[in-house]
Amino acid sequence: PLLRKNVLVFFDDILVYSKDWETHLVHLGEVLEEGVAVDPGKVISVLHWPQPKNVKGVRGFLGLTGYYRKFIRDYGKLARPLTDLTKKDGFKWGEKAQQAFDELKRKLTSAPVLALPDFTKSFVIECDASGGGIGAILMQDKKPIAYFSKALGVRNLTKSAYEKELMAVVLAVQHWRPYLLGRKFLVSTDQKSLKQLLQQRIVTAEQQNWTAKLLGYDFEIVYKQGKLNKGADALSRIHEGGEINAMSSQLIWLQxxxxxxxxxxxxxxxxxxxxxxxxxxxxxxxxxxxxxxxxxxxxxxxxxxxxxxxxxxxxxxxxxxxxxxxxxxxxxxxxxxxxxxxxxxxxxxxxKCDICQRQKYMATSPGGLLQPLPVPNQIWEDISMDFITGLPKSKGFEAIFVVVDRLSKYSHFIPLKHPYTAKSIAEVFCKEIVKLHGIPLSIVSDRDPIFSSSFWKELFKLQGTKLKMSTAYHPESDGQTEVVNRCLETYLRCFIADQPRTWVSWVHWAEYWFNTTFHSTTEKTPFEIVYGRPPPLLSRWVQGETRVEAVQRDLLDRDEALRQLKSQLLRAQEKMKSQADKRRTDRSFICGEWVFVKLRAHRQQSVVTRINAKLAARYYGPYPIVEKIGAVAYKLKLPEGSRVHPVFHVSLLKKAVGKYHEEEELPELLEEPIDVFEPEAVLATR
The missing domain is CATH 1.10.340 (Endonuclease III; domain 1)
Structure with missing residues (x-):
């Protein structure tokens, strides 16, 4: 009856106009006296809404009903079965979904009326928190004006009941700030300890943070038992997500x-x-x-x-x-x-994606089961060698030549001066090792240029010594020397970290320490294994004490010690292999298969020169397998000019998937190419 007389409506705007102030107040009262409610004519179509057939239909229905959620108490709880249908692969229409669908349509057509706020009267906020959310109702004269609820995040779910109740108070006050700021209001809660919030001593940083947000408000907290605070309690148990503004579009396929x-x-x-x-x-x-x-x-x-x-x-x-x-x-x-x-x-x-095969890491365990070297029969028959470089110059020395007996673990640490060559190392080896222990039957080493030189190979070939080198980029083959290197470096760091240039004065002490230290693998000290007796003590037990031992007994004890030593080493190898194989996979290839090769970061320039190591390819190739070397190594047919040994451990190989029947050229160089020279003739020899 008031429309176009003193009221105009444009979409969601209501314009009330009058001739004077007194008449205007009367007209405003006539418009607002019944509060705010849903127009039945606007939602009548909801009663005839068809049952959704897919996720899109469910979202459309929730979008319409969600617009009127402020009129429906426990909207989130009622709509939960329908919102669950919108999850990934979650559309399964059942009895619960049908009940929620019908209940929401009924609730929407019979939504309650919300009272309008009267700013001449005081407001009351009823707050509550449950295990999964918080809720509040803004009231006046025991009539609801607005509802508020919020689900708690993962971080807040672990908070105490007191902290959750405090959070409910703060968030509700902030939510209705325009209604509450500048006027006194009451806060009703079922957390009795909050009644003394403004008088108690604030202890935790969490309390300080939340309480600081209440500064500037004039309010009083009153206690209300939970059973009398049903409205806010119900809202706190709604798992309510954020409002979704959804747009739908139809995908049009040109094809x-x-x-x-x-x-x-x-x-x-x-x-x-x-x-x-x-x-x-x-x-x-x-x-x-x-x-x-x-x-x-x-x-x-x-x-x-x-x-x-x-x-x-x-x-x-x-x-x-x-x-x-x-x-x-x-x-x-x-x-x-x-x-x-x-x-x-x-x-x-x-x-089969070629780029993925070249650039991505393998997510599987490293390939190739552990293959321990055979246990030697006698001491100093089989040895391993390596260098420790990068040390500061100390009395002219810049490197350490490490030689380890594979059976007894007895080691020699020999300082070296730069530059050293294959010939000079051979002289040092004969002077320091051969004179004490004789010529070994086999030597295990990494692929240092010294050990791979023709001089070194020919020298030991003439003496009947077999050289055993680790496969390309797989230092675990020479793992024993790597362990000794770490022990030596650790020893030196402990004593000369403040004066690193004095390391050469400590090498002989490090050698004595290592050789007289008990080894869990052999259950003896290296000194005792080599010499058949415990290492001499720096101080005697009793001054002037002497010992007399039978020679035969010494020899029997020595043979028994060697027998026990070999047994201990075999057990240690079996245990080491068992533990190592837990983190590995048994991977094998056959000759003729094509594989990609993973190159270590510090070695990748041997095959292809790269501007940036971080963004370089992880794998190169593919290259065909031409021969199987041992149980876990393979020889590849690499491109001409590759400055890398062609034998690789299986953990560095990845099977090429796809059609690779022709050998591809080496990846294009990013810098100057490697020149490959072919000699025309031999002019002279010496």
Whole structure:
């Protein structure tokens, strides 16, 4: 009756106009006296809303009802079965969803009236917190004006009941700040300890943080038992997400006609389309709409569709796809289209991607089970050697030559001066090692240029010594010397960290310490194994004491010690292998297979020169396998000019998936290429 007389309505704006102030107050009272309520004429269509058939339909219904959620108490709780349907792969319409659907339609058409605020009267806030959320009601004269609820995050779920109740008070006051600032109001809570909030001593930083947000407000906290605070308690138990402003659009495929034509040629899809048109429940998930077959709302393609390779390239190999792994690529494609067997197709495409094979790390355990070297029969028959370099110059010395007996673990640490050559190292070896222990039968070393030189090889070949070198980029083959190096470096750091240039004066003490230290592997000291007696003590037990031992007894004890030593070493190797193999996989290849090679960061320039090591390829190749060396190493056919040993440990190899029948050239150099020279003639020899 008031419309166009003293009231105009434009969308959600209401204009009340009058001739004078007194009349205007009367007109305002007439408009607002019944409060704010839902217009039944506007929501009558909700009663005739059809049952949603998919996620899109559920979201549309929730979008409409959510607009009126402030009129419906416990809206979040009522709508929970429907919101659960919008989760990934969660659309399964059941009895609970139907009940929630019907209840929301009923609630919306019978929504309560919210009172309008009267700023001449005081406000009351009823607050409560439960295990999963907080809630509050703004009231006046025991009539609700507005509702507020909020779900607690993971971090806040672990807080105490007191902290949750305090949070409910603070957030409610902040939410209704325009109503409360500048006037006194009451806060009703069922947390009795909050009644003395403003008088008690604040102890924790959490309390200080929340209490500081209440400064400037004039309020009083009153205690109300939980059973009398039902409104706020119910709201606190609503798991209410944030409001969603959703826009929907229809995906238009430019190749729709092509898809239709391809699907008609597919016998299986043609059968599905025919049966779905006759019975929509014949093939769950499928629907035939506007001449197009859909599966869960996605366009269905034929397995032989020419669009599939394009889709794979677009969603995997482009910057948008980012060369993601199988699952991420699958999720991207599955959000748009569907075809029968799409998981297998995508998995095979990603597995054969050449760029992914070259650039990505292997997520599996390292390949190749541990292969310990055989235990030697006698001491100083089998030794291992290595260098410790990068030391500061000390009395002219800059490196340490480390020689270790593989059976007794007895070691020699020999300082060296730069530059040292294969010839000079051979002289040092004969002077310091051979004179004490004789010529060894085998030597294990890494691929240092000294040990791989023709001079070194020829020298020991003539003496009957076999050289055993670790495979390329796999120092674990020479792991014993690596351990000794770490022990020596640690010893020196402990004593000369403040004066590193004095290390040469401590090397002989380090050697004595290492050789007289008990080893858990052998259960003896290296000194005792080599000499058959405990190491001499620096101070005697009793001054003037002497010992007399029988020679035969000494020899028997020595032989027994060697026998026990070999037994201990074998047990230690078995234990080491068992532990190491837990973190490894048994990986093998056959001759003729093509593999990618992983090069260590400090060695990758041997095959290809790179400007930036961080962004360089992780794997190079592929290259064919020409020979199997031992149990866990393979020899590859590398490109001409490669400055790297062609034998690699299996952990550095990755099988090349795809068609690689022709040997590819070395990756293009990023800097100056490596020149390969071929001699024309030998002019002289000496």
């Amino acid at each position: 729709e006609e092509q898809v239709k034509a391809e699907n008609k040629e597919d016998e299986k899809l043609q059968k599905i389309m025919t049966e779905v048109q006759q019975d929509s429940e014949a093939w769950p998930g499928y629907e035939y709409k506007n001449g197009v077959l859909l599966y869960e709302g996605r366009l269905v393609l034929s397995q032989k569709s020419l669009l599939i390779p394009t889709m794979l390239e677009e969603f995997h190999s482009t910057p948008n796809g980012g060369h993601s792994g199988f699952y991420k690529t699958y999720r991207r494609i599955a959000a748009n289209v569907y075809w029968i067997g799409m998981k297998g197709t995508i998995q095979e495409f990603v597995r």
